[in-house]
Amino acid sequence: MKNAIGVEIPEYIEGLGKLEPFQGVWSSIIEDEVPVTNISRTLKAKKPHASKLCKNLEEAIKKCKPFDGMTLTCHHHLRGGDGVLMQTIKILDEMGIKDITLASSSLTSAHDGLVSYLEKGMITRIFTSGIRGALGDAISVGKLKYPAVIHSHGGRVRDFLTGRIKPDLSVLAASAADEEGNATGAHGPSAFGSMGYADIDARYSRNVIIVTDNLVDYPCIPSTIRQHFIDYVVKVDSIGDATKIASGTTRITNSPMDLRIARIAATVIEHSGLFKNGMSFQVGAGGASLAVAKFLREDMKRKEIIGSFMIGGVTSYGVDMLNEGLFHSIFDVQSFDAAVSTSVLNNPNHIEISCDQYANPNNCGSMTNKLDVVVLGALEVDVDFNVNVITGASGEIRGASGGHSDTASGANLTVVVCPAFRGRLPIVKDRVHTVVTPGESVDVIVTERGVCVNPSKPNLAAALKKAGLKVVDIRDLKEEVECMTGVPAEKQLGDKIVALVEYRDGTIIDVIYNVENLS
Amino acid sequence: MTPKFKAQAGTFESSDIMILIEPLEKDSGRKVDISSTVMLQFEKDIKKTIDQVLDKLQIQDLHLIAKDKGALTQTIEARVETAVKRSLGIQEGTM
Numbered sequence: 001m002k003n004a005i006g007v008e009i010p011e012y013i014e015g016l017g018k019l020e021p022f023q024g025v026w027s028s029i030i031e032d033e034v035p036v037t038n039i040s041r042t043l044k045a046k047k048p049h050a051s052k053l054c055k056n057l058e059e060a061i062k063k064c065k066p067f068d069g070m071t072l073t074c075h076h077h078l079r080g081g082d083g084v085l086m087q088t089i090k091i092l093d094e095m096g097i098k099d100i101t102l103a104s105s106s107l108t109s110a111h112d113g114l115v116s117y118l119e120k121g122m123i124t125r126i127f128t129s130g131i132r133g134a135l136g137d138a139i140s141v142g143k144l145k146y147p148a149v150i151h152s153h154g155g156r157v158r159d160f161l162t163g164r165i166k167p168d169l170s171v172l173a174a175s176a177a178d179e180e181g182n183a184t185g186a187h188g189p190s191a192f193g194s195m196g197y198a199d200i201d202a203r204y205s206r207n208v209i210i211v212t213d214n215l216v217d218y219p220c221i222p223s224t225i226r227q228h229f230i231d232y233v234v235k236v237d238s239i240g241d242a243t244k245i246a247s248g249t250t251r252i253t254n255s256p257m258d259l260r261i262a263r264i265a266a267t268v269i270e271h272s273g274l275f276k277n278g279m280s281f282q283v284g285a286g287g288a289s290l291a292v293a294k295f296l297r298e299d300m301k302r303k304e305i306i307g308s309f310m311i312g313g314v315t316s317y318g319v320d321m322l323n324e325g326l327f328h329s330i331f332d333v334q335s336f337d338a339a340v341s342t343s344v345l346n347n348p349n350h351i352e353i354s355c356d357q358y359a360n361p362n363n364c365g366s367m368t369n370k371l372d373v374v375v376l377g378a379l380e381v382d383v384d385f386n387v388n389v390i391t392g393a394s395g396e397i398r399g400a401s402g403g404h405s406d407t408a409s410g411a412n413l414t415v416v417v418c419p420a421f422r423g424r425l426p427i428v429k430d431r432v433h434t435v436v437t438p439g440e441s442v443d444v445i446v447t448e449r450g451v452c453v454n455p456s457k458p459n460l461a462a463a464l465k466k467a468g469l470k471v472v473d474i475r476d477l478k479e480e481v482e483c484m485t486g487v488p489a490e491k492q493l494g495d496k497i498v499a500l501v502e503y504r505d506g507t508i509i510d511v512i513y514n515v516e517n518l519s
Numbered sequence: 520m521t522p523k524f525k526a527q528a529g530t531f532e533s534s535d536i537m538i539l540i541e542p543l544e545k546d547s548g549r550k551v552d553i554s555s556t557v558m559l560q561f562e563k564d565i566k567k568t569i570d571q572v573l574d575k576l577q578i579q580d581l582h583l584i585a586k587d588k589g590a591l592t593q594t595i596e597a598r599v600e601t602a603v604k605r606s607l608g609i610q611e612g613t614m
Contacts, residue, residue, distance in 0.1 A: 424557050
């Protein structure tokens, strides 16, 4: 069956079950009541003064009675520095547990070591919002038994609540925790900031283990994860390396190209009609996206605009803007550099939120639905404004869906920033290799060679033209770029589905086929 | 013409191409090795561009190594031409 953007979606996939094709950004969401079943969490009782402390992670995992075919979840707040997931997998493997479904909120370079566990069938299913590096390559060539499922951050919460993902064991890293499992990421030697993703795992998993390298006296304050959700607590030597959360501190790019694109994007925002007191704003942490914040900061000061809130992956740059009074508050689901944790801890206007509150499409309070402006990156865009952030130039899985489609669907203005071409590869395609965010929810694509406005927003296009911006038809831009770069040869694709891209409502927006040769 | 010296042009920067040339014995023809970050998409194009410049300059008997990081056609042409002229000893400049 074909979905709303013309992708052939299989009705059923072995190991994953029946699939629903994507029908449109809001078509499955019926106001007030969403036609999906929610499952309740497991209730568990404990006797008074029973200790949750285990002498090591192995003992804690054993007490949770792991079994073949179980679902394991972890969080990725330590990003490239995570040390807990690999420890857990190694222990489960040594215990002989097989056929594991891994549902980590995202997977990073710290998880390259998972490849050998895929190869021997110890891990057979993966649900996650991002896959990179060697793991991405391994899945792209078909080393995972069943197709990986890529969901958005909000989609992950929905997957937990509907039982699509049923966590049997969650092993959650915390930079500080007490003997009852009250836990935080906001302080301690390995502080990583918000625990917004882990919060969901703690609430919906059958067994929850808190792993910390900083066991503090009871009670651990403040605590994001609360003790009444926690089964066991383990003190380990290290939960990982918090300095690898961001590669270095999050600095504004020096690349003239990125700065140029960011300057144009900030001008787009300024003339969008949304640039006024009370504006809410989200920006990514990479390259041109974060640089937009630099110019927006200058524009806000110049025009004396005070925003309402910033949200999402929070950088120390965002924290500086909060401290300067340019925004009233930050809602933080994930901190993009370790320095942010101090602000989470000390600034009452820097508010840690769960991923449920951030982006779950099936609740009545998603922060993404309150967004005015979001600035997002792209690996590729197409003439229908669809955005790919998951597959690279060779068709390999190498990125993250993250909150891309969540924020795009909710924001009044979705701005995608990208260069017109990158290392000779044109960014604008007839059709992106993989659609993560549908064009229906993208308003403006900003490149150094011009701004493309979604034809559904003629008033916005007129306003931007009036402001002196170079507004171009996306098809013309594509042609102009291909005159310089040449037309790239088509990718050689296999016929095996290696991953499914789930839209935030749980329908399938695209499928990823295996690649035969990775260059 | 036949190259006299080993020569190079270009950098390993993104969007550039590094061209290395070494002379070969007479009548051994052209040996061209290409590696590129966009091999999958532009291998033919890169090869064609290099050949065209070598044809235009009427160069034979050389081993040319191209390490491409996504250079545009014009960049490739300029780098090959410069490397060839350096290998002939007719180009002022480094190397």
